[in-house]
Amino acid sequence: MRILASSSAWVFAFVSVAAVACGGNEASAPPPQAPAPNTAPPDMGSKPAAVAPASGPALRLADNDEGMWTFDRFPAERVKKLHGWGPSKEWLDQVSQRAVKLAFGCSGSIVSPNGLVMTNHHCVSECVSQLSKKGRDYIAQGYYAKSEAEELKCPDFEIDQLSGVTDVTSRVEEATKGAPESEFHAKQRAVKAVIEKECATSDAVRCDVVTLYNGGQYHLYKYHRFQDVRLVFAPEFAAAFFGGDPDNFNFPRYDFDISYVRLYEGNKPAKTEQHFRYSAAGPKEGEPIFVAGHPYKTERLLTVAQLEYVRDVEIPEKLMRLSELRGALIEFGKRNAESKRIASTELFDIENAIKAYTGRYQSLVDKEFFARKVNEEKRLRAYAAAHPDLEKTVGDAWNAIARAQEQYRDIHLAHGILENAHVSSLFKLARALVRAGDEIPKPNDQRLSEFNDAKLPALKEELFSPAPIYDDLEALELESYLTWMRAALGTDEPAVQRALAKETPAGLAAALVRGTKLKDIKVRKALFEGGKAAIEKSTDPLIQLLRRIDGDARAVRKTYEDTIFGVVRKNGELVAKAHFAAYGQTTYPDATATLRLSFGELKGWEERGKPVPPMTMIGGAFERHTGKEPYALPKRWLDAKSKLTATTPFNFVSTNDIIGGNSGSPMVNKEGEIVGLIFDGNIHSLGGAFGYNAANNRCVSLHSAAILEALDKVYGASRILAEIK
C-alpha cells in the first residue's frame, strides 16, 4: 500500500527543485514514451534528419495504457481501439462527480446517497491513531460505528469534491509577462493569490490555481470543501497492511486496505446524489477498467539536468535521513507498548517513503531508462534547433535549468534543512505561528504563498487541530533534526549557532518539549490571534527557537525562489512550449494532485523471468499467515475462516498508470461500477514518476468481491452493506 501522497508526509516533505513550489501542487509537462515508428508528430515529418536523429520520431505515446488523463481530454477513442470500449461524456461526468480528494494526499469515492466515502485504511490511519487512546487502540482493533452516533469526527481532516475547472492561463501569463527570472516566482505567486481569493467565497469553497503542462496552462480548480469528516469503519491494521513493509510495493498481496468515512454538513450526513455502486463480480479479463483519482505528482518532463539532481542529490539524501529515523523509531517503539503505538504511524509513513524513493531511484540508475530520457531530450532540442523561431525563444531553456540545478547543489542543504524539512508536529505549529504574525498583516498578494487568504482555512484547521502530540516522539524528532542540522551545515554555521548556542541537540530538544505550551490549543489560538506582538512577547522556547532561525530560513527560501525556482519555472514553461510545438496538446499533463482518469486491464507481469499472476484469493492469506507480524491475520479473520470462500478474489494487479496520491481511488468498469480499490503499485510503478513502463508498471487493488464478502462475513458490517447495496 501507500501510494498515498501527503504534503505533510515524508514522501513529499522535501520538494524537488524540478517542478514544485513551496505551496504544493505543481506541474511539469507531458510524458513521452517509447517511440512508435509509424506515427510521427505532424511537425516532424519534414525534417527527419535534423529532428529525429536516433530511432525515428520520439515523444509519442506508445500503444499501451499510459496516461493520467484530465477528464476534458480523455482519449476515449484510443481506449476503444485498445480495449474495445471507450467512455461517453455522460460516463465521464458521472465518474468525475463521484470521485473525491482527501486534502492531505489521497483519493476516495462516494458510495452512498448519504455521504459515505470509501478510501484506504492507510489514508485514514492518522485519524484512527488520533482517535485511539491507551486501552482503546483502534489501529490494532479496527473500528466500526454501529450507529450514526458512533461515527467519530477525525480531528484533522478535509475532503474536497470538485465543482468546476476554469482556464486562467492568460491571466497568469499576463501577470508575469516580461518579468525577469528573479521576479517571476513572486509575480506568479501574487496573481495566483488574487485569483484564488476571488474564487474562495466562503470557507466551504476551496480554490487552487494549478499549473498544467509544466506551465503551458493554468487552471483554477474549485471544490466543495468538507471539514467535518467522521470515521465509520476501519479494519485492523494487521488486515489492512498484512505482509507489512516486506510485502509493501510487492505482489502477491493479501491486504484488506479499506476504510469508510462520512461527509457531514451542518452536523448531518451530507446528501450525495451522485455515488458509485459495487460490482460483485469485479474486473473481467480483457475488459477495460478505469481509475479515477488524484495522482499527486509526476515529473515526466524533467530535463536531464533535473533528473541528475534528483538522482545524485535529492533521493540519496532523503533515503539516508529516512533510514536513520526508521532505525530510531524501531528502537523507540521497544520502550513499551505505548511507545510502539505512538511510533507506528510515523514509522509506517517512513517505511513507505523509503520504498517509494527506492523504487524511483532504481529507475534513475537504470541505465536503459536514463538513456531513454537523455535521448528524448536530445530529440526535442534537435526539433527546436531545426525551427529558428522556436529556437530563438526556447533554445537556452535547458541550459538555464541546468545552471539552476548546479546552483541548487550549493544551497540545497541549507534550503532543505532550514526551510523545507519535515521536523515534528510542534516545530511545524511554532513556525506557522511565528510566520502568521509576520505574514497575515501583509497584503494578500505579498505573503508567503501558504498564508494567502485562500489558504487560511486549511492553515487554521491545522493550527487548532486537537490531534494528540506525544512528548517523547517530539523530543526524538527534534533531537534528530538538530543533530542533522549541525552535522550537515557545520558547527560554525551562523544559523546553527543561533539554533543551538551552547546547547546539545539532545539537551535543547528536551528543554523545548519540557518548556513549550504549544500542545495547548488555547495557547496556539492566543498566539495566532495576538499576532506579531504576541509572538514577540512569547517566552515559549519553541517560538523563540523558530524566531531565532527565521531570518536564515527566509533568506535561503528567497534565494531559492528568486534564483532557482523562478528560473526553473520560467524555463520549464519554455520547454513546455517546445513540447507543444512538437506534439500539440493531444496528450496528458503531468500529475498535479488534480482529478485524473487512467485506463488499463487486469494483467500480471514478468519478474526476473518468472510470471507473476494478476490475482490472489482469500485462501492465500490463510496460507501466508504465520501468526506473527506482519503475517498475523487478526482474530476476526481467523474466526471467520470457515465462513469465507477460499477462492474469492482478494487483490489484483492491472496496467493502469497511477502514482502516489491515487491511494483510495475507485477502480471502475464500463458500467461505472466499482470493481476494486487502488491501494498500491508494484515497485516498478514508482519509476512512473519519471516515465511509464508498460512491461512492468502495475497498480495493485483490493477486489470488490473481497470487500463485500469480508464486510459481511468477517466484520458483520451490515449497516454499511445495507447502505452501499
Place this chain on the structure above:
Amino acid sequence: MRILASSSAWVFAFVSVAAVACGGNEASAPPPQAPAPNTAPPDMGSKPAAVAPASGPALRLADNDEGMWTFDRFPAERVKKLHGWGPSKEWLDQVSQRAVKLAFGCSGSIVSPNGLVMTNHHCVSECVSQLSKKGRDYIAQGYYAKSEAEELKCPDFEIDQLSGVTDVTSRVEEATKGAPESEFHAKQRAVKAVIEKECATSDAVRCDVVTLYNGGQYHLYKYHRFQDVRLVFAPEFAAAFFGGDPDNFNFPRYDFDISYVRLYEGNKPAKTEQHFRYSAAGPKEGEPIFVAGHPYKTERLLTVAQLEYVRDVEIPEKLMRLSELRGALIEFGKRNAESKRIASTELFDIENAIKAYTGRYQSLVDKEFFARKVNEEKRLRAYAAAHPDLEKTVGDAWNAIARAQEQYRDIHLAHGILENAHVSSLFKLARALVRAGDEIPKPNDQRLSEFNDAKLPALKEELFSPAPIYDDLEALELESYLTWMRAALGTDEPAVQRALAKETPAGLAAALVRGTKLKDIKVRKALFEGGKAAIEKSTDPLIQLLRRIDGDARAVRKTYEDTIFGVVRKNGELVAKAHFAAYGQTTYPDATATLRLSFGELKGWEERGKPVPPMTMIGGAFERHTGKEPYALPKRWLDAKSKLTATTPFNFVSTNDIIGGNSGSPMVNKEGEIVGLIFDGNIHSLGGAFGYNAANNRCVSLHSAAILEALDKVYGASRILAEIK
C-alpha cells in the same frame, strides 16, 4: 578522525566489486591526475590526434603532492624539485623500519627501544572499550599505566612489522595463464595460498601476497607478527574526539587523538632498536613533511562502469544501511548508561563510515570530477586503439568489466546480504565455525581464501578472543540484519524462508541470543576442534542458522567470484597493461594496505571562498568548549588550563596524500623526527579514493608540540616522556 580502515569495520564491511577480493587487501592501478601539457608520455607523442583527443596527453602526475608511494619507487628527485629536499636511501630504510601496521586497519610508529608504539586513540578504542567494565570506563576516563605491570593486554590485537618484500609476479601469472575468466579467481587464490604458506614458517610470521597496479604486479609482504600488545596510554574519549561527529572530517580541529601501546614478546617488552624521536618544534612552513603508513585502499584506476556502480548502487545502499543503524544505536544508547557505553564504539565506527562514504559519494556526483575520470578513460582507450598489438590484447577489457558490473547489479543484494554483510560479533563467529568445519579438511589451495593455512593464526585469534559480547547489542544487530534481509530479498526468497521460517526477525534474533552458547570461548574451541562432525551435531541455534543459509551464501559467492570478480580481475590486469604501455611503471600503485610514503607541506585551503588556516592552537580548544558533548573538555584538561600555553600548536593540515588506514601514521620531517600524528583527513580527502585533488585534499594531524606538552602538563605521563625523550 577516523581515517581508520578495518576489514571488520563498517567502511570496509562490503567490498566493492571494483578491485577487492573477499580476503581483503587488493589493488588497482596508478592514478592519473590533471594533465600537464608539456610532458607527454613517450608513446603518445607520435599520434597526438588519435591518442590525445581532448586537452592534450592525460594520465600524468601534476606537479603537486599526489601519491602514496612504495618505498622502492619513492620519487626523491621529484620531492627535491618541489620542496627543496629529497630523502636518501638510508632515510627511507630507517623510516620504513620504524613504521608498523595495526592488523585491523591502522598505522603506527615505534617510538622507543622497548617496543612502545604511538597510534591514534581511535585505533585502540575497541581495546579500551573491551578492557572497560561497569564502573571502570576507560573510554570515558582514559587510561595510563604507571608501571609495566599496569600495561593491559588488548584482547584482540595484532601489530605487524614489515621484514621484507619479494616480487612474485611471474609465479602468480604463470598459475593463471590461459585460464578462462570463470577459473581465474580460483587459480589465483590457490597459488597465493601456496606462496603464503611457504613463507609463513611460524605463527610469528605473517605473509600476504598483495596485488599491485591492478594486477600488473604481485608482491609477497612478510611481517614480524606481534599478538601480545598491551595498552599503555589512552586519553579520555572526550579529548581524543573533541568535536565529535559534527567536526569529524572537518577543520579547524582540537583533538588529542593519540594512544600508546607496547609490543611484547615472550611476556616481555619487545626490543626495538629502530625507533623514531620527536621534534618539539613540529613542522615548519615550506619544509617537506612525510607520512609513512598503511593506506588501506584507493581505487584510482576503476573504469567508468565501475565508478558508476559505486556511485549508483554501492554507496547509496551502504549509506542507507548505516544511517538506519545509526538511528537505532542512538536510541538504544538512551536505555541507560551501560547501553550508551556499549553502543558508543559501534556508533562511532558507523558515524565515521557515514561521513567517509558521504565524502566519496560527493566526489562521484561532482560532475567535473566525474567528467575527468570519463576523459581519462577515453584517452587511455584511444591510446590502446592507436596501437594494434595492444588493442588486440586489451581492447575489450573495458567492455568486459562493464558487462560484469551490469551482472553484479542483478546479484549484488544477494551477495551483499547473504555472504558479505557485517552483521554482529556472534554471527561472524558462528559463520567462521561452520565454515572452518568444511574448509580446513580440504587441501590448502582449495579452501575459501580466509581459511588458508597462512590465515589460520589470525582466524584463531578472532575465534578465541575474550572480547566481550553484549546480548542487547547482538539482538539489535541480528534483528536489523534479518529485517533487512527479508525486505531486500523478499519474503518469498528461499534463503529468507530458510533463515526465518515462520519467525519474525525480532523473534528469531531474541531466540538466537537467548539460546546460543557461543559467547563461551570453550564452546567455540570445542566446535572448532570438533570440526564438521561437531558442527553437524550442534544444537546451537546460531550455528544452525548459519548452516541453514550457508548453501545460499556459498552459491552467491561462487557466482560472484567466477562470473564477476574473476572477470573484473582478469580484465583489470589488461587495463593495467594498457596503462603500463602508455606510462611505464614510474608512478605509484593504488593503496593496498601496504607500507607507503607520501609527501607534502603544511598548508590550508579555501572552503566556499574563505581561507581555512592550516593550524589551531591549544587555547582554541578552551574557546570551543561548551561543557557539553561533544564540546566538553575533560576535567583533566580544564584543571590544567593555566599550566598550558595557549599558543602551542594543536592540530594542523597538510597536503600529504592519505586515505583510510593512514590513521595513526607518523608525520616526519627531513631529520626523520616525528612532527605530528595523522588522525584524519578533511571531507575532500575522501574523494581521494578515486583521485587526488591538490586544491583541497588535506590530511589532519596532531602536532608534536601538543603531544609533548599535554603528556606532561595534562596527564603527568612522566614514564612515557622519559621513554620517548
